[in-house]
Amino acid sequence: MSSITVDSPTVSGSTLECDVSPSPDLRRFFTAEPFRVSYDRPLEDVPEGILVIPVLAQVCPVAWANGADVYVEEVDATFARALEDVQASLCAMHDFLEGGELYARRVTAQEPSVDEADAADADSALLFTGGVDSTCSYVRHREENPTLVSIRGWTITMDPADDQDWTHLRDRVTEFAAERDLDTAFIETNALSALDHAMLLAHYKRYVDGAWYSSVGHGLGLLGLCAPMAYARTIDDLYVAATHWDGIELEWGSRPDIDDNVRWTGTQCHHDAYELTRQERLDAIAEYVASDAPELELQTCNTRMDGNCGRCEKCYRTAVGLRLSGLEPTAHGYPFDESDYRELRTALEQGQWVLGQDERYMWEDIRERVRETDREPESAAEREFFEWLETADLNALVSESGPPLSHRVLRAGARNAPTPVYNAAYPAWKAMKTGLHRVRMGR
Known part of the structure; x- marks a missing residue:
């Protein structure tokens, strides 16, 4: 029988480790490698049933993909129920997920009740990158003064080569918060x-549009990492900003029917701003x-963390969206001029970027905004671009981009290789896939 056993976490100061x-x-x-998570507050007073949540949040989707059961010494009762709800949502979304059971020797107490007076004074937190x-989620909840939470270990890896990127993110978020x-x-x-x-x-890319984590694991995974932090800081509400919006039917690992089900004693998670399209979120930011913030700068680049390159698909898309919301991109972190419209069109037509269905929806959102407004283009170049976008086959632009055939062949080989053979080939496979992984994660 397939199974995964999660040992009791050990704590040293502000770091937990779990085999x-x-x-x-x-x-x-x-x-x-043991799972490790480091926080910026001590964990000694956090109960084991909460400490194990970050690991379970990563391990359980892997178990569900293989019909495996998970065994743990102790788990928070509220989170155990949450896992059942998240499993049901993910299994309904992905046919290849088989599900599984969680078995615990001890289940901690039920979530305490909260009266109206306490709820009014609730502390909140928001996963934040800028x-x-x-x-947009900060703008919507700024009256709550949310704690801004940033995570290293997803788009910014723990590799020392990413140290500078993490420093850039910390500095930017710290300045924004201050x-x-x-x-x-x-x-x-x-x-x-x-x-x-x-x-x-290698095993599951054939079933998903993005990577494993983006298509399956990241809503539960990222929120679960926050559990000890939320418990230590008495966070009642934890927000994660929506990537997509109502009406987009994509198999994505962070959606309302996943994130809104994630909870543990004292904390309820929320998938935020799902009712707004990306362009409408830019409208909220423009307001x-x-x-309040005439000098606000955004950070969305796919290739840099110390500013925006202005040349990747996401930078171009954000700059165009800012223009449509009445903001000048150069005033908010994006080098952009009229000649960039031609460069953008050429890159899209030539398939220079790895694009997924979510990018198609986002360009459709931009196209709809152009159609529904009577805004005059600011230049002939802008007019030409929007005229091209009006008739562009966005499905074709997505289908003609994508990983090279060599990547797909290697993935199939890894999927079917015996474990010893795979282990020998792993360094080359990992190096080959890293570039695509970093481009496709995040929106």
Whole structure:
């Protein structure tokens, strides 16, 4: 029987560590590295049933993909029920997920009741990067003065080569928070190296539009990492900004029917701003810029963390969206001039970027905004671009981009290789896949 055993976490100051023992048939999905998560507050007073949540949030989707059961010493009762609800949502979304059971020796007490007076004074937190989605969520909830939470271990890895990127993100979030008298929380984890993400991708990429984590694991995974932090800081509400919006039917790992089900004793998670399209989120930001933050800069680049390159698809898309919301991109972090419209069109037509269905929806959102407004283009170049976008076959632009055939062949080989053969080939496979992984994650 396929199974995964999660040992009791050990705590040293503000860091927790946890060993995971998969059954032999599942070992290829793990690197044998213990799961580690570091916070910026001590964890000694956090109960074991909460401490284990970050690890369960990463491990359980892998178990569900293989019909495996998970065994743990202790778990928070509220989170155990949440896992059942998240499993049901993910299994309904992905046909290849088989499900599984969670078995615990001890289940901690039920979630305490909260009266109206306590609820009115509730503390909140928000996963924050400074991009369009999380900035919009801050704007929507700024009256709550949410703690801004940033995580290293997803798009910014624990590799020393990413140290500078993490410094840039911390500095930017710290400055944003200081200007608004907000608290920050910084979390660092090796979750994506304790899991063998390359092998997960090799096995399951054929079923998903993005990567394993983006298409399956990241809503539960990112929120679960926050559990000890939220408990230590008595956070009642934890927000994660929506990537997509109502009407988009994509198999994505962060959606209302996943994130809104994530909870543990004392904390309820929320998938935020799902009712707004990306362009409408930019509208909300534009209103905030006009009323409170004229010098606000966004950070959305796919290739840099110390500003925006202005040349990747996401930078171009954000700059165009800012224009449509009445903001000048150069005033908010994006080098952009009229000649860039031609460069953008050429890059899209030539398939220079790896695009997924979510990018198609986002360009459709931009096209709809152009159609529904009577805004005059600011230049002939802008007019030409929007005229082209009006008739462009966005489905073709997405289908003609994508990973090279060599990547797909290697993925199939890894999927079918015996574990010893795969382990020998792993370094080359990991190096090959890293570039695509970094481009496709995040919106």
